Amino acid sequence: MTAAPNDEERDALVAAFLAGDERALEQVYRRYSSLVYSVCLRSLGEVTEAEDVTQKVFVAAWDKRHNYKPERASLSAWLMGITRNKIVDAHQGRARQRRIADQVASNYDTPREPLDVAERLIVADEIARLDEMPQKVLRLAFYEDLTHMQIAERLQLPPGTVKSHIRRSLIKIRRRLEESGDGPSGA
Amino acid sequence: MAHPAPDLLALIALGEDADQVSLDHVATCRACTDEVHTLQQVAAVGRTLGPADRLVAPHPRVWQRIASDVNDGRVIPLPGAVLLREQPVVPPAEPDPVPFGGLPDGPRDGAARPADAAAAPRSPRSRPRWFVPALAAAAALVVGLGGGFALKGALDPAPDVVGATQLNALPSWSGANGTATVEEADGQRTLVVTMEMPAGRTVDGRLDVWMSDSRASDMLLMGSLNGLSGRFAVPAGVDLAAHPIVDVSLEPQDDPDPAHSDVSVVRGRLKL
Ligand SMILES: [Zn+2]
Numbered sequence: 265m266t267a268a269p270n271d272e273e274r275d276a277l278v279a280a281f282l283a284g285d286e287r288a289l290e291q292v293y294r295r296y297s298s299l300v301y302s303v304c305l306r307s308l309g310e311v312t313e314a315e316d317v318t319q320k321v322f323v324a325a326w327d328k329r330h331n332y333k334p335e336r337a338s339l340s341a342w343l344m345g346i347t348r349n350k351i352v353d354a355h356q357g358r359a360r361q362r363r364i365a366d367q368v369a370s371n372y373d374t375p376r377e378p379l380d381v382a383e384r385l386i387v388a389d390e391i392a393r394l395d396e397m398p399q400k401v402l403r404l405a406f407y408e409d410l411t412h413m414q415i416a417e418r419l420q421l422p423p424g425t426v427k428s429h430i431r432r433s434l435i436k437i438r439r440r441l442e443e444s445g446d447g448p449s450g451a
Numbered sequence: 452m453a454h455p456a457p458d459l460l461a462l463i464a465l466g467e468d469a470d471q472v473s474l475d476h477v478a479t480c481r482a483c484t485d486e487v488h489t490l491q492q493v494a495a496v497g498r499t500l501g502p503a504d505r506l507v508a509p510h511p512r513v514w515q516r517i518a519s520d521v522n523d524g525r526v527i528p529l530p531g532a533v534l535l536r537e538q539p540v541v542p543p544a545e546p547d548p549v550p551f552g553g554l555p556d557g558p559r560d561g562a563a564r565p566a567d568a569a570a571a572p573r574s575p576r577s578r579p580r581w582f583v584p585a586l587a588a589a590a591a592l593v594v595g596l597g598g599g600f601a602l603k604g605a606l607d608p609a610p611d612v613v614g615a616t617q618l619n620a621l622p623s624w625s626g627a628n629g630t631a632t633v634e635e636a637d638g639q640r641t642l643v644v645t646m647e648m649p650a651g652r653t654v655d656g657r658l659d660v661w662m663s664d665s666r667a668s669d670m671l672l673m674g675s676l677n678g679l680s681g682r683f684a685v686p687a688g689v690d691l692a693a694h695p696i697v698d699v700s701l702e703p704q705d706d707p708d709p710a711h712s713d714v715s716v717v718r719g720r721l722k723l
Contacts, residue, residue, distance in 0.1 A: 289517075301507060
């Protein structure tokens, strides 16, 4: 579905990662640490804890890399699964601390569902990565609720171009969500 | 009948009106319904995004911790460090340091001094010099992660790793290695050094940590390692850019001479 070179690159990265190549861990971190960290930050609401959990996620991914089955899930879906578990652990740790401290009322927000957070962050990131014109088009469609004809008029573009931008952008975002394993159509 | 054009399905997903024939088709065609449905979900998420929905890169220290966890203390290069070297914000590095042990009759007296004396301000413009590169390192990291999107978020927390290097063994100590990091918190900088010695090699004496200029003519004694690691306050007047070399020397245990013994074990140049 995605461009072949991308897939090949990813396959090579996964192979190196599974083989225990530390450089591959560095690459995996480069690629996914923003997502993992941002999900942690949004779910836990605190930098220190988000950093701790991010660290745990990548260390666990490294230690448990033999459990990863590339044919079953994308690397990012697998990482998101680990992230989710570690966040749940962190929330349970907090709950324990609260009990120990005998706090009656919880000051903590209801924990955000990590995958819901991930989905929002991925969509936001993908929109931000769109080229200038497709991004303008999509923002007008999303946030000003304009029809493609109105957008065409506003941006002085042929309606066909606007339509095509809209479809391609939506598909791009969907693909990214699917790759992360928590998109509309699942892993 | 043929499926409507894909572009039209995307518009329908966004809630635009369409001709009745197309709408009827979508209502009865499984493939088109699925397509519209998943695109609708993307649009539904997209439409409710707020300013808080953005990716933020973690601070570089997170990678350092991971690297040291998985690697028993041997830190692999930081993501972004390479980028920083390719686009230096600071003037190009001075030539490689002259080996401490092989100085041509360099005046060593007065060169080495106790840590207290090192506090004397040496360069009043020290702060901007290494503060800027620290920001650049954060920026380079973000670029490495693929785009300026997360830039602001990455720069929000004050950068508190302001310099780092691997420490490499001098020839007669092959197998030794370590890392040196300068952290900053509340305006106080701390040099953090950890080391590993080659297997089977015992340390007969004391390991002292020094910071110096490239020519080893201005050496600051930071203190002694406790075992194989240590944390040392960097006096406020010390300009890291002028003392980028971190050197660990082996000093005879009862050596009364506060100067460098000329026996360096590991050494590295801080990347600021
Ligand atoms: Zn159809």
